[in-house]
Amino acid sequence: MQIRIARTGQADYSESKTFPKKAMAAEWAKRRELELSAPGGILAAKWKGVTLHDAIERYLHEFADGAGRSKRATIEQLQRFPIVRVKITELSSEQIIDHAQVRRRSGVKPSTTAQDITWLGIILKTAVAAWRMPVDLNEFESAKLLLRSKGLISRPGSRDRRPTLEEIKQVRAYFQRSQKIRPSAIIPMEDIMDFAIASARRQEEITRLTWDDLDEVAMTCWVRDAKHPRQKMGNHKRFKLTHEAMVIIQRQPRKQDEPRIFPYSGKSTGTRWRAATADLTQQKWTLV
Template sequence: MATIRKRRKKDGSFSYIAQIRIARDGHQHAESKAFPRKAMAEEWAKRRELELKSPGGMLSAKWRGVTLGDAIERYIHEFAQDAGRSKRATIQQLLRFPIARVQITELTSEQIIGHAVIRRDSGIKPSTINQDITWLGIILKTAAAAWKMPVELNEFESAKLLLRSKGLVSRPGSRDRRPTAEEIKQIRAYFRRSQRIRPSAIIPMEDIMDFAISSSRRQEEITRLTWEDLDHQAMTCWVRDAKHPRQKWGNHKRFKLSHEAMGIIQRQPRAQGEERIFPYNGKSIGTRWRAATAACGIEDLRFHDLRHEATSRLFEAGYEIVEVQQFTLHESWDVLKRYTHLNPQDLILRDF
């Protein structure tokens, strides 16, 4: 029910305060607004009462004033604590743009498209803009499902459809970077020099590089392998919480080890009370790798490219698809083939 109160201001003039109080479905809502004329206050009060009594009106009022930026920060706090550094950075950078200041319940397709245009005009590639739009969708859907915010998901879907049709967003192209023999030689020499300078304080990066190439394991997976999960006789090991598109934790898988990979494991020192085979920090490995490539003048070579190299070498050695999967643990051939970059000159012809 609305009430109108007349109030004298300091300059002697009057203002009219419209107050609304509504109780519905066990929820109470109150709001007020000042007007210079009584008729304006009455008109606003009637309109707001109708809005609040309409389906979803009370819910919209509850989240009035909450911005997309507020939702982003809440998502980071509640759902992205264990996210990797790059993912958190991608989410957090959305806070720097005007779209973060828009009320989340009033976010429109026009504003989402406008954000993509701003990014494009600043020289950002469609694949990078696609990351922004993907995270916006995840945050909006989380807001609707987890926090019951009345978000207009249709507005987001409409914007995404247009952005794709106009080429403002696109999926990143498959990466086919493989280290050359000369690049591996240079990096190996760099690691050996570093090891001689500080033999007790440096991660055995040469062994870790060779293990990545011979096992196809990811950077973080290498640091999670344990002695207990190693089966010397079967030449296998378990990788805990293996990467999965939908299952972050508990996805434990057993993979086959090559003779070279097993040899590298067997020469690792086993410290008292240490369960891990490679007891190092994955981020530190990444830092050391970037330092090595920079020092050697090698451009655009990531540690993950060693997984590409490992997978390609397995195919070049003659292993079949299902056999390669026992080493790499790729979920499907569609995913696996992205890491397979065979050289035509190395293909051995067979008689039909």
């Protein structure tokens, strides 16, 4: 038995199902026509069976090309949790709250769980706006409101101090030991650490600085695509260099056909830094 719903200006929608008796087929057709004629009925049928995992995959394919490495990793990490197996049109506030509780029991901070909820909201709203999926956003907003009121999600705490001189000394000693063990390691982690402290720039920003953007007379430099909560690209800013930062820049070798001052991977410098802090944490040094 097949039913077909024709709508002006839109593609026809059809369903078919086999029954052993004609009466059963007629009853099914009548019931389905009533269900599909209800507001949102065809949309619900069209997206029946689509899971949150499917929506995340589509979002990554269509909208995440410009997403940074850390943001993409956060979205992909969400795919490892049971919540993604839920049909997106049936996602409830209870299931969202349960996901947050699972995250809390695993030991993550409320600010980390908040990242999950933020991206979940972005994907659900994209599903509604871009793909016309019949997602009940009220369920998401209700869950988010309760999670915030109960402290299960929150903004990340601000760093309230700089590393102490003793802590910096210990990190520097680690990098010096590593350089002796692996003389071929080319990343000057001491210089990058000192420049980060002197300039207050992020590791990814430091590895994007170029010689052409440096004004040695004015002691300024442009940082391209500086981090911004909304403007992902084109947020270029000129910043003032301290004398210490300028000295560090001036001792960097200029390489042919290499425009960057620190021509290294931000990911690699981050890996080296985390290795240093992990090593010192094991020695009962507390770093922030």
